[in-house]
Amino acid sequence: MTVGPxxxxxxxxxxxxxxxxxxxxxxxxxHLCHCGRPLLARYDWARIGxxxxxxxxxxxVPSMWRYAPALPLDDxxxxxxxxxxxxxxxxxxxxxxxLGLERLLVKDEAANPTNSxxxxxxxxxxxRAHALGAATLAVPSAGNAACALAAYAANAGIEAQVxxxxxxxxxxxxxxxxxxxxxxxxxxxxxxxxxxxADQGRRSGWYDVSTLKEPYRVEGKKTMxxxxxxQLGWRWPNWIVYPTGGGxxxxxxxxxxxxxxxxxxxxxxxxxxxxxxxxxxxPMVRAFDAGADTADPWEGAATVAxxxxxxxxxxxxxxxxxxxxxxxxxxxxxxxxxVRGMHDLGRREGIGAAPEGGATLxxxxxxxxxxxxxxxxxxxxxxxxxxxxxxxxxEER
Ligand SMILES: *Cc1c(COP(=O)(O)O)cnc(C)c1O
Numbered sequence: 001m002t003v004g005p006x007x008x009x010x011x012x013x014x015x016x017x018x019x020x021x022x023x024x025x026x027x028x029x030x031h032l033c034h035c036g037r038p039l040l041a042r043y044d045w046a047r048i049g050x051x052x053x054x055x056x057x058x059x060x061v062p063s064m065w066r067y068a069p070a071l072p073l074d075d076x077x078x079x080x081x082x083x084x085x086x087x088x089x090x091x092x093x094x095x096x097x098x099l100g101l102e103r104l105l106v107k108d109e110a111a112n113p114t115n116s117x118x119x120x121x122x123x124x125x126x127x128r129a130h131a132l133g134a135a136t137l138a139v140p141s142a143g144n145a146a147c148a149l150a151a152y153a154a155n156a157g158i159e160a161q162v163x164x165x166x167x168x169x170x171x172x173x174x175x176x177x178x179x180x181x182x183x184x185x186x187x188x189x190x191x192x193x194x195x196x197x198a199d200q201g202r203r204s205g206w207y208d209v210s211t212l213k214e215p216y217r218v219e220g221k222k223t224m225x226x227x228x229x230x231q232l233g234w235r236w237p238n239w240i241v242y243p244t245g246g247g248x249x250x251x252x253x254x255x256x257x258x259x260x261x262x263x264x265x266x267x268x269x270x271x272x273x274x275x276x277x278x279x280x281x282x283p284m285v286r287a288f289d290a291g292a293d294t295a296d297p298w299e300g301a302a303t304v305a306x307x308x309x310x311x312x313x314x315x316x317x318x319x320x321x322x323x324x325x326x327x328x329x330x331x332x333x334x335x336x337x338x339v340r341g342m343h344d345l346g347r348r349e350g351i352g353a354a355p356e357g358g359a360t361l362x363x364x365x366x367x368x369x370x371x372x373x374x375x376x377x378x379x380x381x382x383x384x385x386x387x388x389x390x391x392x393x394x395e396e397r
Pocket of ligand 1: 144243244356
């Protein structure tokens with residue numbers, strides 16, 4: 001028996017669709033709300049803002065934990081960190097000139113531990129799971145989330161069980177094993193992996209770290225939004241273009257917009273958010289175009305971008321809400337155009353991009369061509385992961 005905290009944590013959990021249940025005490029493990037929708041962490045911004053300023057960040061650690069007061073780290077907890085976040089916002093002038101854009105930037109998440117932005121979410125989730133005393137963490141993943149969980153669980157001294165589709169690329173499996181995770185390969189997609197992980201986990205008492213079923217991964221991912229605002233001098237770009245699978249990245253950036261406004265740190269219009277999906281798996285784009293509030297599962301999902309091969313997402317309502325609330329949009333790109341995007345980012349800017357990162361450039365080309373994005377708009381592309389685990393795609397061309 002561990003001795004519980006003497007004070008409740010300085011954050012709590014609320015239903016993301018305000019079904020009326022809760023609030024929930026963050027001092028205990030929680031997953032989805034009773035209504036089946038995600039829970040989100042809420043903070044007392046007046047209190048946090050009274051003791052925290054933008055200026056104090058000048059001396060803060062160069063990782064996402066520079067925003068610790070806005071993260072699920074309670075007094076006395078240890079942050080499980082490998083130096084994730086505070087990634088560069090790289091100007092892309094050559095591609096900008098080609099597209100006729102004066103201000104094109106790439107937020108390069110390849111600089112994270114295990115080579116993707118999934119590190120941020122897992123740093124936050126494993127920190128909280130560690131504080132709550134979890135013994136075994138389990139996650140279904142298309143690849144990068146498994147690698148990130150494996151690394152952070154290893155750092156925290158907690159066992160990791162990862163479940164991936166059998167056809168996942170070999171480097172992902174090896175990287176998980178490198179960090180000592182137990183790897184299970186399943187027939188089917190990430191949704192099938194999720195079912196199997198949940199079944200085994202229920203019987204074995206594992207702590208499920210599935211995206212948005214677990215409420216703290218999104219807290220780590222929201223720091224991409226905090227960083228973009230800080231790196232631009234506490235203002236937003238006109239557009240943020242994001243490759244969307246489960247949607248936690250979009251939901252996190254939108255949450256950052258709300259929170260930075262609540263803190264009074266960023267004024268002025270919020271960025272318009274663009275969801276990019278693969279033509280072979282585009283449930284969010286289809287729902288956005290149909291004006292729907294939820295996304296039906298995509299049949300026969302197929303794309304070279306593993307992170308985008310997510311046929312159904314528990315956070316669909318939140319993604320669609322963020323897209324519409326921001327005045328954003330949703331587009332699909334072909335696998336060929338994604339790989340072309342990887343090559344363009346690599347050749348023209350020196351940026352090593354995963355196909356998901358290449359997808360954002362392909363989407364940008366469409367949006368500029370269709371005059372949705374204007375020449376004087378400032379655009380940030382999210383390169384969510386690095387090229388190194390996908391080099392087979394480069395060789396094939
Ligand atoms: C997981 C992943 C995505 C999708 O992110 P979501 O937050 O699930 O929408 C995009 N790119 C890469 C490289 C990923 O690993």
